[in-house]
Amino acid sequence: MIVWLNGTFGAGKTTTAGELAGILPDTRIFDSEHVGYMLRHVMTEPVENFQDWAPWRPLVARTAVEIVRSAGGNLVIPQTVLNEDYLQEIFTGLRDEGLEVRHFLLHVEKNALVDRIKGDLDDPGAQEWRLNHVDRYQAALPWLRDAAEVIDTTDVPAPEVARKIAARLGLN
Known part of the structure; x- marks a missing residue:
């Protein structure tokens, strides 16, 4: 299962993710911002937010799928996504792979x-x-x-x- 923690910056997503990983059995945290950090090295199009790069969204979904398939258990993703289309793209990618979100x-x-x-x-x-x-x-x-x-x-x-x-x- 994917547990997506959304909310604005300062809402407590990262801290709550750590708490959840401590109380839920077989749970890991995936910081999807690292996908954005990786893309900064290869994308040349200037954007205000790395979520605007088209590869970020499918790479987040694909990475989460591979983590769950490899390690099993639950995955907590603390990530602010304020663009509805972007979030649906990610969630569709996860659900298409059979993951509950x-x-x-x-x-x-x-x-x-x-x-x-x-x-x-x-x-x-x-x-x-x-x-x-x-x-x-x-x-x-x-x-x-x-x-x-x-x-x-x-x-x-x-x-x-x-x-x-x-x-x-x-x-x-």
Whole structure:
């Protein structure tokens, strides 16, 4: 099974993925951003986001399929995707290979999200970039709410978010 954790930057996807991997049996984390990092070395077309490169989406799906086929178990993918067509392309690739996909949206209310981003001093250079994506996330919320199981993470710590997801998966 693929457990896709979506949500804007600062919603707790990476932390929640780590918690999930600790409580779900036979579960690994796949950081699909590494596919984008790889493509930066070979793609010449300038893009704002590596997700805009056409190979990124099928390569994410193919890599996830190969990981599950080789290692078995469940795969948690913490990745923000705010383009509905891109997400459907990835999910179609996964489902066409017989993998079950569970899509969770980790949602943070806007004011709390902005405070969380401004309070993250680990990578001050990323603050502006993350803040610039808040409005894109807000614009994508209508379709995201329809496409995913929503978990409000505004005032909920990652271990509790992970337990909620595990309960919904029936795997804890």
